[in-house]
Amino acid sequence: MPAKGATTETSEAPAEEPLDLHGPGGVRVAGVNRTFRTKRGDVTALAGMSLHARPHEVVAVVGPSGCGKTTLLELVCGLQSADSGTVDGAPAALMPQRDLLLPWLSAIDNAGLALRARGVSREEARAAAAPWLRRFGLEGFERTLPAELSGGMRQRVSFLRTLLAGKPVLALDEPFASLDAITRAEMQGWLAHVLASEPRTVLLVTHDVEEAVVLADRVVVMSPRPGRAVAEIELEMPRPRRRTDPRVVELRERALEALGVGA
Amino acid sequence: MSRRARTSPAKVRVAIGALALLLLLIGAWELYVDLGGADPLILPAPHSIAKALYTDRSLLWRNFLVTAQEVLLGILVATVLAFALSVLLHFSPVVRRAVYPLLVASQALPIPIVAPVLVLWLGFGILPKLIVIALVSFFSIVVTTLAALAGVDPALLKLMRTFDATRLRIFRHVELPAALPGLFTGAKIAVAVAVIGAVFAELSGSSSGLGYLFQQANAQILMPRAYAAVVILSAFAIALFAALTVAERLLLPWAYQPRGDLA
Numbered sequence: 001m002p003a004k005g006a007t008t009e010t011s012e013a014p015a016e017e018p019l020d021l022h023g024p025g026g027v028r029v030a031g032v033n034r035t036f037r038t039k040r041g042d043v044t045a046l047a048g049m050s051l052h053a054r055p056h057e058v059v060a061v062v063g064p065s066g067c068g069k070t071t072l073l074e075l076v077c078g079l080q081s082a083d084s085g086t087v088d089g090a091p092a093a094l095m096p097q098r099d100l101l102l103p104w105l106s107a108i109d110n111a112g113l114a115l116r117a118r119g120v121s122r123e124e125a126r127a128a129a130a131p132w133l134r135r136f137g138l139e140g141f142e143r144t145l146p147a148e149l150s151g152g153m154r155q156r157v158s159f160l161r162t163l164l165a166g167k168p169v170l171a172l173d174e175p176f177a178s179l180d181a182i183t184r185a186e187m188q189g190w191l192a193h194v195l196a197s198e199p200r201t202v203l204l205v206t207h208d209v210e211e212a213v214v215l216a217d218r219v220v221v222m223s224p225r226p227g228r229a230v231a232e233i234e235l236e237m238p239r240p241r242r243r244t245d246p247r248v249v250e251l252r253e254r255a256l257e258a259l260g261v262g263a
Numbered sequence: 264m265s266r267r268a269r270t271s272p273a274k275v276r277v278a279i280g281a282l283a284l285l286l287l288l289i290g291a292w293e294l295y296v297d298l299g300g301a302d303p304l305i306l307p308a309p310h311s312i313a314k315a316l317y318t319d320r321s322l323l324w325r326n327f328l329v330t331a332q333e334v335l336l337g338i339l340v341a342t343v344l345a346f347a348l349s350v351l352l353h354f355s356p357v358v359r360r361a362v363y364p365l366l367v368a369s370q371a372l373p374i375p376i377v378a379p380v381l382v383l384w385l386g387f388g389i390l391p392k393l394i395v396i397a398l399v400s401f402f403s404i405v406v407t408t409l410a411a412l413a414g415v416d417p418a419l420l421k422l423m424r425t426f427d428a429t430r431l432r433i434f435r436h437v438e439l440p441a442a443l444p445g446l447f448t449g450a451k452i453a454v455a456v457a458v459i460g461a462v463f464a465e466l467s468g469s470s471s472g473l474g475y476l477f478q479q480a481n482a483q484i485l486m487p488r489a490y491a492a493v494v495i496l497s498a499f500a501i502a503l504f505a506a507l508t509v510a511e512r513l514l515l516p517w518a519y520q521p522r523g524d525l526a
Contacts, residue, residue: 079421079425093426100416100419
């Protein structure tokens, strides 16, 4: 992936600063509050959350569980609206935490579901998905049902489905959390590889700090609920990055410290 | 499919055991009647029912064809109506609130009283029979289909919305396929009551069918013949249930879970 010429910003998220959102695919979340009414009283998921992503930037969002990360992605995808504050940006497609593949559709038809959802014919959707399945090492599994795919394969199909939606922004909700360590590392490799040739703006929600540091241009650290951005770490390092690289290790330590679990 | 049923030794053992148990039950019945436990005019022995099955075979077959036609058409009508109604109830909360109590009420209708009224109203033809059969069997199909529609993962619906799917396309690509296993479950429950419905309808006014034959034989104290009609009705219900199970396995292989099966 090409390194971005982003200016270095640190600490508190800038809510008022003008951003370069004119190219296709930027995202801006500014001072967003979101409270849910539940039977056990109100739960504030986000309080004054701000974040931005420039076009083609990969922004990782890390934070403790229940800090409102999923709410943030749903806001960006237009599935919820903020109680106050602003959310704007290019259209976003979601990749949910669980793969949520349709059990009755083969791998290729699941990958093309977003196209079918827009009214594209089955044949055209398959034609569009086929080269991607090959690129993702799923050749020969096109007609296989999800139940017979491995966890890593299912996750790849799920990612392709979101990618093929053709939206400028990808909202990835802990995409690799359910995978074992080896498969996860492999999937992170796939993701970096795809984004290099098919640049998109990515909001990557994860609880894996190392994953964030290896994949992202910038890491946004969130506080425990109610969630808001407490730190931003700019990562101006070439890719691919090795997790043993001293600079990666150092940045990981910085992120962990911002999370309050630093050594 | 890789999990195509193959006759494993374990399956053969289960089949032999099941057959032995069935024979044991019939043997116990035979002994009970032969040893004077029950008057054969009330409970004929299995051997005399078997004899009636053979000697009255053409009579039984003729009447079976009539009842079978009623039941099959009745289930077909019930399934089509139940499916259409489920979709309507699923889409409109207002209709659901208004109509669901009426559906429950329809199951409280005393069929032995309703059936003669329908015959008076609509005559001796097949129409009142279809109405009675559909009336007793459509409810289970509505309940299970509606449950399957409502059971679709909300996260999946959100995902489809980020793909810009219209309500109709979400239904077509996600909810409709997800509802089919529910439709089958409901139809399997419905087949047994559909047979009872056919008998009640025939008792209320008809000149053929196994229910009619049962009534005639009963009046003439030809108990083996009456019981033979019951045996055929039961076997028909079992055959329908098994046929639906096989059809479900072939049409919806992704939904097939090997448990609680008859066939």
